[in-house]
Amino acid sequence: MKFWVAVLLSFLPLWAQAVELGERLAPWTLLDQFDQAYTLDNQAQVLLVARSMDAAKQVDAALxxxxxxxxxxxxxxxxxxxxxxxxxxxxxxAVPAMQAYNYRVMLDRDARIAVRYPAPVDKVLWLQLEDGKLVARHEYASAAELRQALEQVQP
Structure with missing residues (x-):
């Protein structure tokens, strides 16, 4: 019985951190591939999360x-x-190879941030934000779909 209680308690932080529609995303800071810090703020309109190399390759192909x-x-x-x-x-x-990208990649080296946003490992998670609040959530399984979605975002 103690074992099952311990297992359930170990998953509690994951459930508590999952963000729901309408909730404000907690701010966080990560380093990019150049070791430059970035802090999530209210200016962000879309948060893309790749939880695997395959998902990251989809983002790269879309860009x-x-x-x-x-x-x-x-x-x-x-x-x-x-x-x-x-x-x-x-x-x-890996990180030196990422330095050749013409876009910034925030690196979650310790699984502190990506775990807050559960999604299938093989898909790119798209979190649509408005003033720091989650207003929509999508998952993309292909670079073509992701590219098309990115083209709809106004600069």
Whole structure:
């Protein structure tokens, strides 16, 4: 019995942190691929969350050919959950490769932020924000769908 109580209590933080429509997102700060800090604020209109390498590749494919500053102009913030990646691989290969991207990637190295926004691991989570509140939620399984959605966001 104690085991099951412990298991249930271990999942409590995940349930407590999941954000619902109409709720204000708690502010957080992450470093990007250049170790520059970014703090989520009320200016963000869209939060993209990739919880796997496959999902992050969808974002990259959707942004191919877009100019530098494309996401920033649309007030879109991209968070990549890289906590499952071995730290040495991230430091030596993955993060330096991300520095060639023409967009900013907020790196969730310790699974502090991405876990707040549950979604299937193989899809890109789109959280539509208005003054810091969640107003809509979508999941994209393909780069083409994501690209089309991004094109609808006004700069």
């Amino acid at each position: 191919q050919g877009q100019p530098k500053g494309y996401l920033e102009a649309r007030h879109v913030v991209f968070v990549a959950d890289i906590q499952r990646m071995p730290r040495l691989i991230a430091k030596l290969f």
